[in-house]
Amino acid sequence: MSEQINPKWTQFIQAVQEEVKPALGCTEPISLALACAMAAARLSGDVTHIEAWVSPNLMKNGLGVTVPGTGMVGLPIAAALGAIGGNAQAGLEVLKAASDDAIVRAKALLNAGKVQVNLQDPCEDILYSRACVYAGKASASVTIAGGHTRVVQIVCQGETCFSLDEQQQSGTVDPLGVLADTTLAEILEFVEQAPFSAIRFILEAAHLNDRLSQEGLSGKWGLHIGATLRHQQQRGFIAEDVGSSIVIRTSAASDARMGGATLPAMSNSGSGNQGITATMPVLVVAEHLKVDEETLARALMLSHLSAIYIHHQLPRLSALCAATTAAMGAAAGMAWLLDGRYQAIAMAISSMIGDVSGMICDGASNSCAMKVSTSVSSAWKAVMMALENTAVTGHEGIVAHDVEHSIANLCALACRSMQATDRQIIEIMASKI
Template identity: 60%
Template sequence: IILIEKNGEVVFEKEQDECADCDPYDIFKQVSAREIFEFSCEVELDKIRFIRQAAILNRALSNEGLRENYGLHIGRTLRKQVGSGLMSDDLLSKIMIETTAASDARMGGATLPAMSNSGSGNQGIAATMPVVVVADYLNVSEEKRLRALFLSHLMAIYIHSKLPKLSALCAVTTASMGSCAGIAYLLTGKFETVSMGICSMIGDISGIICDGASNSCAMKVSTSVASGYKSVLMAMDETHVTGNEGIVEHDLDRTIDNLCSIASKSMHHIDRQVIEIMVSKPCP
């Protein structure tokens, strides 16, 4: 809170510090995706133990989303279809179900907090739960789990730092690129897997629009995290969307820049179009 007024009278005004106008994302202009990866692997563990809270808070949301029907209850629906045999009880299904259930609960009004990323609960969920599910499946050490979570969140912030403050690009997609990095670290520990995975995601789900926070956000969460896991599996088999295709380049940072350039420039008028569509819809 920076200002409180009552009947035109200033009751409280916070003093502005010297860095009030500083851009907290400036540091990310000086680093690369590889440096983000290397820092996450090498940083002193005690300095990143706080990231455990992301797993605790967002897992609680996931459990709540699987307990009751919230929003579109996609997580519960997918779990039901595993029981019916229409979906496999595999790691991809677990990632989609447990991550989407957290978003169902978040968007459906559950009175539980989410650990956010870049100011968004759904982004925090997308950057957290896929890594948690894979870490549980592999039964990794606490250190590896924490480093994977930290890498996921830091990579998500790194990519998001290249977006404008308001964007028509659904940022759940970029947060899921963070969890793609975290999963790649858990499965191979190699930056090359991270790079190939994120490039494939940008070749796959770039351009998904944000049409306002709503229950359907959970659909975009499920789509994005599925793309992330699929892209890691491809990378492990030495295949990915290459620099010969579309907006993807042979360098990860340039590929990320291309995606964010489209979000900053080409998608500039989408918000206005979305609002026009929403306000002109007939009442049900």
């Protein structure tokens, strides 16, 4: 392997480090919890009440998800626990150190009717949360927009004490900017030739997400899909093979994630489920093949960076379930482990685009594990087809003759026509509140 890192490879590594991070709890309610924690950190007294405003898409992804450690779903408990027990310096792990006492006090604040979460509509930002936290007459507010942890304004006692300078921001280097001028072939070259020492860090994704998977197999979390399928496997209804292990272990991690387990996931593109989906299938295949750590790291890097590359062409949140695009990354990683050819990777991704491209995102909830299991099952099927040199072709549907064009077609749907679908989904969900 080459010991030289060219400038573009350095940018690839920075892109992965930006998008692959530990996160405790679903990242949309956690984003609101972070805003509340940062606001509360500006106050000296006990929190007395909270008012918050969130974008429709953040509301969609916060309605049905369990907040870690609380046994409760929804944005209000995330806001309350963020303000009372959150660590303002911990980013997406803001609730990691929340104590039992903080959880009790957060629930008491909620039960007293002192937490209000409102819809900010219209809203220019897909990801947006503004939290105003009060301690008696004192108040502080924090606005996060354009990213799960991107603070754009802090107001203390009615006076702005921080405002993100957009002109100054425009002069900074976007760590994801390299993805606008790259290809899957270049990503594969980087993965195969970069020094192991430069990419070894991605192994932490396997460690964190496998721990979540093991927890999910306890059967205590969410819809316990992984544990249920494992049980049916033991009864002889499901085969004990690599494909079944991929579905079981990946969905188990999502069960634990969405069910409120107090273990962090290694996220991808701001989503724990995407990180799980990009990690677990590759880990299962790597274990089956008994590969060494370096080979596993290269396969994980290919999976995660491919997933980031595809998702970067999408809105941050949309009507397209992003477990599908994360599973396309997993398909790339698995195909590389089993075959090694670029053509096999391209064929597997194209087949997936022809298979699961219509799966909608109807908010974060326990049922995300169902979509995760479907996506990784599609990935494995697509890889098996690629090993036999067969795939969905450019003569069929939205799939093109070139995989890059196929990806562009998929992303065009999410960026354009599926925006109307997203609005309809949010309208349906809002009517249930």
